Amino acid sequence: MTVDSNERLESQIGEWRSYMRRRRELHKTDAEELEDHLRDRITELHEAGLSDDEAFLIAVKRMGSLDELSREFAREHSERLWKQLVLPAEPDAPAAARTRRELPVMILCAALAALAVKLPGWLGASMDDDDSASFYLRNLSLFALPPLAGYFCWQRRAGWRTIAAVAALFVVGAVAANAYPLGGSTDPEDEPTQSLVLTAIHLPLALWLVVGIAYTGGQWRSDRRRMDFIRFTGEWFIYFSLLGMGGGVLTAFTAGVFNAIDIDPEDFISQWLLPCGAAAAVIVAAWLVEAKQSVIENMAPVLTRVFTPLFAVVLLAFLGGVVWTARGIDVERDALILFDLLLVVVLGMLLYSISARDPAAPVGLFDRMQFVLVVSALVIDALVLAAITGRITTWGFTPNKTAALGENLILLANLGWSAWLLIGFVRGRMPFARMERWQTSYVPVYAAWAWAVVLLFPPLFGFE
Structure with a gap:
């Protein structure tokens, strides 16, 4: 200064x-x-x-x-x-200088991510080849997330210990995705193995939290820095979605204008524009969040305030339907994924409302609405767990059911204690800061579970 x-x-x-x-x-x-x-x-x-x-x-x-x-x-x-x-007060203001310095590094990292998507194709694993489908499914997160972690390590001037830890975790993820015989049929009509699907779902989550270590500059033990990464994740998702919508418009125009002159751009779109653009957008979205943080840092909390009452009404209506029809929850895989996503969205809304709330502010209507939302999600999670337990008792353990059981138990613990803390806060018996500490302290639990599914589940269930 x-x-x-x-x-x-x-x-x-x-x-x-x-x-x-x-x-x-x-x-x-x-x-x-x-x-x-x-x-x-x-x-x-x-x-x-x-x-x-x-x-x-x-x-x-x-x-x-x-x-x-x-x-x-x-x-x-x-x-x-x-x-x-x-309008910066001076042309060489620190923020402007920092943006100019970071822009070429961002472009380099985005280019590396885009090239990483094409590298397997140059080595023989074509995107159009059904035999290579399982390879791309397992390694999707390994194309863009390492350059993103590298960008944050450079930006945060991370020490060698942090860089080594981040690199080692990416190597572990790459080995688990490619050394394990996860299967993947050469027949496109056959279903992929459960181990392959679980790895494809959980490895990106595990590696995203590795990006969090780079984002915090190695200060992962700090509650404040973990909350910063949670805020970043929400804003990144919004920017990435906006870039995706813009990319969809670009793709449509590209197809339209070239078809008008009898040139078929399908190969270019499917082989270059979409995969390379998606990988590069991961880096660009992160740079936009950092560059525009001071202007749009509250976008995720604003959306949270809009959708919290709506989700609360939907969950209450769903629970009313369960009571009225006396029907249990379907525990087929697609239904389980839907309910788990719903619970994750509820926790996300809770996190982003916490990130924007001043701990010293008095209790308001929105806090009570959040309590209703969390309790409704907690009841739904208990119903899902009861259904999963019944299926396991009847048919035994499988990778999918075991993963679903563990994830819902983790969500149940988070939602249950969150409900307890919220009711204590609403009744004036607990400070709101305890809720924030609980949520940030729980992030490593998700990381540990994601890594357990990636590293332990395939050999535990015989790579089925």
């Missing part, structure tokens, strides 16, 4: 302080406490890579959710603050 930058930041804080002290309803001690809170938030944002002006703007914005006076200050000074955000 330069001297001029520090003076400008102190001037902004001084203006905010003067505004606070002019309000008769605010005692001096309260103003000092709010200022300490503001400075802590600015420091955290500055450490995350934001410029002083950006950090001040976002900190004041977040303070607005804590206190009406800060909200009024943000409204009265919005024009000047937004100009500081959009």
Whole structure:
């Protein structure tokens, strides 16, 4: 932080302080406490890579959710603050310099991810070859995630220990995906083996959390850094989805314009545009989240607030239907995947509402709505577990049923304790910070389970 930058930041804080002290309803001690809170938030944002002006703007914005006076200050000074955000005070501002420095590295990593998709084809594993379908299914996450982890290791200036740990975990994942005889029939009409499907589902989850180690710069034990990665994951998913929709439009136009001149672009689209574009988009989406963090950092929590009441109504209606019809839950594989995805979405909405909530804010209607959502999901999880247990008792253990049983037990534990913490918070008996610590502390449990399914399940069930 330069001297001029520090003076400008102190001037902004001084203006905010003067505004606070002019309000008769605010005692001096309260103003000092709010200022300490503001400075802590600015420091955290500055450490995350934001410029002083950006950090001040976002900190004041977040303070607005804590206190009406800060909200009024943000409204009265919005024009000047937004100009500081959009128009850097100096052409060589730290944020702009950082973006220029990171752009070529991002392009390089995106190119590596795109080339990684094509490399197996150059070695004989064609995407159109049915014999190679199982190879791509197992290794899909190994094309783009290593370059993404490398990008974050470079960006965070990770130490050699962190780099070595991240690289070793990717090697372990690659060995498990390719050394195990996971099967995969040469007949396209045959179903892939359960071990192959489970590896294809769980290896990306395991490796994504390895990316989290790189994202945190090796500080994975920090609750705050794990929550930062959770926020990043939500925003990354939104950006990746937007890029995917844009890519769909590009693909449609490409097909249309070339077909108009009797040139068939199908091979180019299927062999280059779609696979290479998807792999590169993984890196580009991550760069966009980092580059635009100060502007759109609250997109996932906003969507959470929109959909939490809707999901709560749907789950309550579903439970009402179960009671009315007295029917159990179908535990076929597709139904299990659907219910597990539903429970994961509920936990995701809980996580992103936690990430944007100020722990000091009082209990509101949205907190009670979240409690209803979590309890409804907890009841559904218990019904799914009862159905899975019944099938296992009748037909015995299989890789799919065992994986489903373990995942639903893990979700049950998370949802159950989350419901307990939420009811304690709603009744004023527990601080909200305990909920955040619980969720961030539970992330390694998901990582351990994903790795267990990838490494232990195939040999445990005879690679069936």
